Amino acid sequence: MTTPAISVRALTKRFGDITAVRGISFSVEEGRVSALLGGNGAGKTTTISMLLGLLTPSSGEVRIHGVDMVADRYRALPTMNFSSPYVDLPHRLSVRENLRVYADLYGVPQPRRRIDELAGALDLVELLGRRTGQLSAGQKTRVALAKALINRPRVLLLDEPTASLDPDSADWVRTYLEDYARAESATILLASHNMAEVERLCDRVLMMRAGAIVDRGSPNSLLARYGRSTLEDVFLDIARDRASSEGEAA
Amino acid sequence: MKAGAARRMLALVRRYMYLLRGSWPRILELAYWPTVQMVVWGFVTQFFVGHSTWVANAAGVLIGAVLLWDVLFRGQMGFSLCFLEEMWSRNLGHLFVSPLRPWELIGAAMIMSLLRTCIGLAPSWVLAWVLFEFSVLSYGPGVVAFFTCLTVMGWGIGMTVTAMVIRFGLGAESLAWVAIFAFAPISAVYYPVATLPGWLQPVAWATPSAYVFEGMRAVMVDGVFRADLLAGAVVVNVIYLVIGATVFAAAFASARSNGKLLQVGE
Numbered sequence: 001m002t003t004p005a006i007s008v009r010a011l012t013k014r015f016g017d018i019t020a021v022r023g024i025s026f027s028v029e030e031g032r033v034s035a036l037l038g039g040n041g042a043g044k045t046t047t048i049s050m051l052l053g054l055l056t057p058s059s060g061e062v063r064i065h066g067v068d069m070v071a072d073r074y075r076a077l078p079t080m081n082f083s084s085p086y087v088d089l090p091h092r093l094s095v096r097e098n099l100r101v102y103a104d105l106y107g108v109p110q111p112r113r114r115i116d117e118l119a120g121a122l123d124l125v126e127l128l129g130r131r132t133g134q135l136s137a138g139q140k141t142r143v144a145l146a147k148a149l150i151n152r153p154r155v156l157l158l159d160e161p162t163a164s165l166d167p168d169s170a171d172w173v174r175t176y177l178e179d180y181a182r183a184e185s186a187t188i189l190l191a192s193h194n195m196a197e198v199e200r201l202c203d204r205v206l207m208m209r210a211g212a213i214v215d216r217g218s219p220n221s222l223l224a225r226y227g228r229s230t231l232e233d234v235f236l237d238i239a240r241d242r243a244s245s246e247g248e249a250a
Numbered sequence: 251m252k253a254g255a256a257r258r259m260l261a262l263v264r265r266y267m268y269l270l271r272g273s274w275p276r277i278l279e280l281a282y283w284p285t286v287q288m289v290v291w292g293f294v295t296q297f298f299v300g301h302s303t304w305v306a307n308a309a310g311v312l313i314g315a316v317l318l319w320d321v322l323f324r325g326q327m328g329f330s331l332c333f334l335e336e337m338w339s340r341n342l343g344h345l346f347v348s349p350l351r352p353w354e355l356i357g358a359a360m361i362m363s364l365l366r367t368c369i370g371l372a373p374s375w376v377l378a379w380v381l382f383e384f385s386v387l388s389y390g391p392g393v394v395a396f397f398t399c400l401t402v403m404g405w406g407i408g409m410t411v412t413a414m415v416i417r418f419g420l421g422a423e424s425l426a427w428v429a430i431f432a433f434a435p436i437s438a439v440y441y442p443v444a445t446l447p448g449w450l451q452p453v454a455w456a457t458p459s460a461y462v463f464e465g466m467r468a469v470m471v472d473g474v475f476r477a478d479l480l481a482g483a484v485v486v487n488v489i490y491l492v493i494g495a496t497v498f499a500a501a502f503a504s505a506r507s508n509g510k511l512l513q514v515g516e
Contacts, residue, residue, distance in 0.1 A: 015508065049512055052347045056507045077349045086512060087343035090265070090335070097268045104261030105348040107254060131272075147344070 003066040005030040005155055005187035006051065011060035013046050013211075020046045022211040023060065028204070030154075031185040033177075035198040037231075038208030039239045044191035045086065047208070048157050051189070052082055064155055076155075078106060083148035084159035085141070091133025095124060095143050098132055099150060106151035118146040121176060137164035145173060149180065156180075158190040162197060170194075174201055195231040205231070207238050214238055255357075258350050262358035263365075266332060270369075280370035284320040288374040291316040292382045310384045311470045315439045317375065317386055318466060321397055322437075322459055323430050324370050325404025326411070328363030330426040333412040337420055343512045352502050356495075359412075360405055367401060389466075392475040396462045399483040403458040404430070406487065409494030413501035416510065438463045458483040458490060 004027035013021040021043045028034045036044040049055035051062055053073035062069040067076040089098045096115060103111035119125045122142045127135060132143060141164050148156060161177070162170035174197060181188050192198055198205060199219045207215040207222075215222065215238060219231055226234045270276055295312045332355070336342050345355065378384045386393050411429050414422045436450060437459035443451055454460040461483035468476045505511050 045512075046509070049509065054343060054347055054506065054511050055509050056503075074349055074351065077347065080347070082347055084343065084512075086340075088340040089344065090269070090339040090341050092272055092339075093265065093268050094272075097265075101261050101265040101268070102344070102348065104264065105258050105345075105350055107257060107349075 002030065004028060004063075005032075005065055006189060007061075007063040007066075008047075008051070009061040011047070011050060011062060012058045013043075013050060013055065014058045020211050021050070021057075024208075024211075024213045026206055026213060026216065028187055028189055030187055031181065032203045033181055033188040033190070033201050034204040034206060035202040036189065036191040036206050036208055037193075037195075037198060037235055038191075041210075042208040043211040044208055045084070045159055046211075048082065048084075048159055048189070048191060051157055052080065053077070078151065079154045080157070081106075081148045081151055081153040081155075082157040082159070083141075083144040083161060085144075085163050086159065089132050089140075089143065089147060092131060094129055094131055095119075095135070095146075096128040098143070099128075099146060102147050102150050108151055114150060115146075118149060122146050122173075138166060138169055141165055142169070142173070145176075152184060154184070154186055156186055156188045158188065158192075160192055160194075161190055162192075162194060170197070177201060195235060199231050207235070209238055209241075254349070255351070255354050258348075258354045259358045259361065262332075262350070262355060263361050266335070266358070266362045267365075269335065270366075277369065280324075280366055281373045284317070284324070284371050284374040285377055287316050287320065288313060288378050289381065292378060292384070295382070310386075311467060312440065313378055313382060313384050314386055314389075314466055314470055315463060317371065317378065318396065318400060318462065319434070319437075319439050320371060320374070321367060322400040322404050322433075324367040325363050325401040326408045326430050327404075327426065328366035328370075329359045329405050329408030330411050330415075331366070332359035332362050333415065334420075334423055334426060337415065337423075346511055352499070356409065356498070359408070363405060363408065364401060367404075389469045390475065392465070392469055392480065395480050396465055396483070399458055399462050399480070399487055402487045403462075403483075403490055406490030406494040407433075409491075409498045413494075413497040416498075416501040416505050419510070433457055433459055436460065442467065455482070456486065458486040461486065 006028040008027065009025050010023045011021055012023050024047065036047060038044050046055065050057050051069065053069045057070065064076040064080060069076060099115045100111055103114060108114050119128055122145060124142060124146060127139055132140065135143065145161065162173050165173060177188065178201060180186060202219065204218055205216065205222060206213050222231065222234050223229065226237055228234050291312050336345060375386065407429060411425045414425050436454040437457055438454055443454045443460055443464060446454055461479045465476050465479035468474050468479065
């Protein structure tokens with residue numbers, strides 16, 4: 001049996017009296033693309049933060065390629081990366097400078113070459129010399145994605161990866177992510193509100209509500225289970241509590 | 251130190267140098283205040299030389315005090331600013347999901363503190379020589395040791411201040427500018443520790459800066475290098491560094507527990 005790329009067991013996070021994540025368990029096999037879906041406050045960002053070791057769990061376990069992220073996260077971090085609209089890159093540095101700093105932090109060999117490669121792939125060539133703070137929201141999203149791919153991560157965690165992108169750019173980024181996952185056998189876990197994106201990219205969906213996983217499965221199996229034609233309708237059913245809990249569904 | 255750790259620290263130094271290089275007001279700000287201070291105290295010294303026997307016998311003691319106090323201030327600010335820059339730019343989340351260890355960020359901040367101090371003080375030291383024919387370095391290598399002690403003290407205080415900002419958020423950032431001034435009255439910058447009330451003198455001897463400024467006066471007034479004062483400064487500095495590192499580690503662990511590494515700056 002192979003070790004899953006991401007393995008989460010009974011993960012819980014409490015902030016005082018508030019329980020943000022309630023004993024969730026899941027795993028993502030290597031090379032698969034999965035999604036965390038849920039409304040605002042469902043616990044997606046908190047879960048991703050714990051997967052990255054940025055947030056200490058109250059209890060439970062997170063393993064990335066078998067490495068315990070609470071006790072030994074520095075063994076796993078060089079093979080991971082993430083992007084999130086809630087974390088910025090320094091605005092006063094140019095795009096090239098920002099990417100160079102992160103290339104050095106991750107020990108990327110031939111950083112100039114890698115930056116030029118990503119700039120070409122993500123249409124950033126014209127932006128490399130511009131200050132990151134001067135970019136539009138869509139351009140910043142593409143730069144954040146370039147930073148997330150700078151070290152060719154085996155595990156990529158993306159929080160709303162196509163937020164602020166126009167439909168054409170978003171489609172282009174999705175295609176890039178699909179190709180990247182296939183070419184690098186990368187494991188991707190994304191949190192998104194864009195159902196079309198999830199249907200297109202993901203093999204598996206984890207539905208979250210109030211800190212718990214309330215359902216899971218492939219997009220097609222969820223559509224069939226809820227008798228709906230779009231994931232958006234499934235999402236609304238779950239968000240409005242029109243679904244049974246995961247235990248009942250299973 | 252492993253090569254990876256050195257590479258990551260240099261990556262951060264590169265990041266802060268990009269920032270400095272891209273903003274001439276930041277470079278100007280580094281040099282502006284130390285230079286103005288030095289010029290003012292230089293003229294004050296010139297005035298006192300004609301009116302005070304003590305100052306006439308040790309003409310450089312006030313300028314030396316001003317220049318060395320700025321070493322302490324710049325050392326602490328240079329350290330704290332590295333963290334504040336990351337918080338202002340909401341970049342801590344990216345940094346701490348990279349392989350960067352917290353102590354490597356501290357190491358980079360120490361290097362930048364030294365660089366910022368040198369960049370900021372070089373014009374005032376040159377101007378002190380041009381305008382007043384005063385050079386701190388003419389007092390020998392002991393002054394370099396005292397310079398180092400003040401910089402290290404700045405790091406210790408900088409770590410504690412940074413820990414407070416991590417713990418309490420950017421609402422506490424003004425501490426980075428004002429914390430050091432709490433040490434001014436008891437650091438014996440312009441007067442000997444003996445001037446202080448008896449009950450305050452042990453407090454003064456609990457600061458590395460008091461040993462340094464007493465040592466500076468011993469060199470400038472008596473022409474004697476006091477190794478005992480240097481040793482005292484080193485010992486108290488070690489205590490400051492241990493306290494700073496402990497408080498920082500606790501604040502960082504707390505930030506990881508309550509999610510502030512992602513939230514800070516918002």
